[in-house]
Amino acid sequence: MQPCVFCAVIVGEVPSHRVYADETAVAFLDARPIFPGHCLVVPRLHVHTLTDLPAPDIGPFFTRVQRVTSAVERAMAAAGSFVAQNNRVSQSVPHLHVHIVPRNPKDGLRGFFWPRGRYEDEAHASAVADRLRAALAD
Template sequence: MTSVAGCVFCAIVAGTEPADVVLDEPDLMAFLDRRPVFKGHVLLVPREHVVTLPDLPASLRDGFLAAAQRLATAVVDGLGAQGSFIAMNNIVSQSVPHLHLHVVPRTKGDGLRGFFWPRRKYGEGESADYATRLRAALDA
């Protein structure tokens, strides 16, 4: 596995930066976004430092997409969302230069419009509860 010094996602994968981990697999990790669009907003990353989707090795593509499917199901089953918004930036608007896929729980009338993503904050201990609920849905 390659990692890059100073990459916050590489630090999360290495366990040196705290995160509310939702999915922990040999090639992939998913954790709650610290500034979620909606609570339960998950980021899926390859453990290997990859910058953009075109850089993702072919050997990781199927597993990455399968994990995204499972996470999209988990936000519905574990959090009661009606659906999800799945997004990925490549270079432009990519706040961390490490490939990451957003899985955002959605509910009709939640107010999300277009590509303006207002951010929210978790209350004390709330992110750990969301992570636990999502892990339980993934294990079901």
């Protein structure tokens, strides 16, 4: 069994641009964002899929997803967002994670084709993470 990279992010063993953390969930920038501000929200509890998350944890987890979604939209001056979660198929890391992608009209995103990019550099990723943390503090 391979170690879980998201569990390593949660405990700080793998560097990330963390934008939110509490006893329930951790949110951080996707290393290969669709658009700047693309975040992943993961539960601290290691489960592979949404169906593995214990029922009492679903509400608290998605309350964090909702909060981060609002922050992404405000911080990135987005008209809306795309919130997605895969179970097994197309799930690159076997740890439940929800993608939150800022969206704007005519942004080029079509259906489920997700063109991946990179941040310009570490400073760009840090600046985007700072904006999201500030929006979460509101």
